[in-house]
Amino acid sequence: MTELYYFDNSATTLKKPATVAEAVYHAIADGQLGNPARGSHTASLNALRLTETLRQKTAKLFGVPDAANVAFTANATASLNMVLKGLLKPADHIITTVTEHNAVLRPLYQLEDQGAALSFVGVDAFGTLRYPDFEQLLRPDTRAVVVNHASNVTGNAVDLERIGSFCREHGLIFIVDASQSAGVLAIDMMKQHIDVLCFTGHKGLYGPQGTGGICLGDRPLAFVPVFTGGSGFHSFDKHYPAQMPTLFEPGTQNVHGLAGVSAGLDYIQQKGLDTICRQLQALTFRFHDQIKDIPGITLYGSFAENVERAPVVSLNLAGWSSGDLSDALFMDYAIAVRPGAHCAPLIHQAFGTEKTGMVRFSFSSFNTVEEIDYAAKALRILAEEG
Ligand SMILES: Cc1ncc(COP(=O)(O)O)c(C=O)c1O
Structure with missing residues (x-):
């Protein structure tokens, strides 16, 4: 060929690093990984150990204040849908940018159909964000700012700390799409004042397709779960648990894929x-x-x-x-x-x-x-x- x-x-x-492929192979071939948080037998505990270790590694990479604030999803698209639809309301005004991917735009347009108002920060001739727009677009009903860390079209990265400080100053929720930057650029949720970080596992993190996640910062946020179902506990409750990380992890996790993400994060850590x-x-x-x-x-x-x-x-x-x-x-x-x-x-x-x-x-x-x-x-x- x-x-x-x-x-x-x-x-x-x-x-991908050879270790990623090997990790996925062994995750299946060794027959040791059951369904995490679904029992106290060895296979379930092995899977739980794997997901909890990966939460810690992910928290370290992105400066997440608590490993429990890391949830795993199918990809950035799933993460962004759960975050935007679970957090934002028809009465909200949301500031976003013209650099966004449809994984952000289309959920936001659905919210717009329900009554939410959207404003877009523009770019100059080089595709650089016009930062003063943030201040100019601010309204009394502005609730959140949603920003693409690095454009998948131009590659330009934005100054997260600057936008994060603006959000803190005005009491806005700061949501970041790190699809193109995770594993590529430094991210520090605390330093950059990020409230919610959405990432995908199969690009710069070198994991398998079908992996991604959501990280929450240190401010309490009230999410309505977009997907509900089995959580492995509180089975008699009519409502799905709203606590992290279960909030974003209904049903069985892609533990075999996450084994690959874990090896991908090790590769990044070892290489630096x-x-x-x-x-x-x-x-x-x-x-x-x-x-x-x-x-x-x-x-x-x-x-x-x-x-x-x-x-x-x-x-x-x-x-x-x-x-x-x-x-x-x-x-x-x-x-x-x-x-x-x-x-x-x-x-x-x-x-x-x-x-x-x-x-x-x-x-x-x-x-x-x-x-x-x-x-x-x-x-x-x-x-x-x-
Ligand atoms: C900026 C950006 N956001 C979101 C996504 C969606 O990622 P995924 O396809 O892994 O859900 C992509 C994918 O290319 C992207 O480039």
Whole structure:
């Protein structure tokens, strides 16, 4: 089989640490993991031990004040739906941004249909948030701010501490979508004043698909459980327990998948988040620097030095649709990228690319400089051929 040069890590990381695959294999093959919190026999306790250890590792990575404030879900989409629909009310005004993914926008639009009001912080020509908008959009009925930590289209990261301080100052709930930043950029819920953090397990955390989670900060929040069902305890209660982490974990957990996430977090811890961050920045800027002068290229996002960003480079080439360019990269060079709108319609509207889309390259710590150079060369050749 031809080698695939994979640059679609913002969709999902394809290459995982071998230890992740081994952990998932052993989780099933060893036959030791039962249903956690569903009994006092060894198999159930083994599974409980695994999930509780993973809560502690996750709490450490994101600066969560208490491991019990970490709940596991199927992905960031599930997390965001449970959080937004379980917390926000039809009478609320919510400030969000034009960089959001449909995993945030569509639940918010459903709330809007029920009466909630939405306001959007815009971006400048480089896709950087217009921070003064937050203050200007504030209303007496504003209840929450929902922000994408790093755009899956431009890679630009936002200043969470600045937005978190604004939220604290005005008594607003601060909800962060860390889908593109978990395992890639430093997150400290306490320092950044984050009340709710939603993450996915299969991207920068290198876990299997079908994993994700929700972390709560140190302020009490009243959630209505969106999904209810078996919780393993309080079986005679008509209502589902509203306590963490059960609140977001109805039914049987994906313990086999979580075994993989646990190995993914070990990989990040062993390699060091700082090292991963520096490696990804180096790959991103190496690619950017090699392609920025290609005739007819348009690059999106901010590539200013010393600005935090996720490892994403999105572009268009004059004369090419994003779909045709992506197809040519794949057919001629076995390069995998993502064309189109990336489930983030508002940022494409802001750049005027709703019709053309963009071609997105996104990197992981398994990409090499040789691969980056190969991709840059391929792009230059295609631009010259027209
Ligand atoms: C910014 C952002 N938010 C949310 C999601 C949804 O993640 P998942 O598909 O794992 O639910 C994605 C996925 O690409 C994303 O990029």
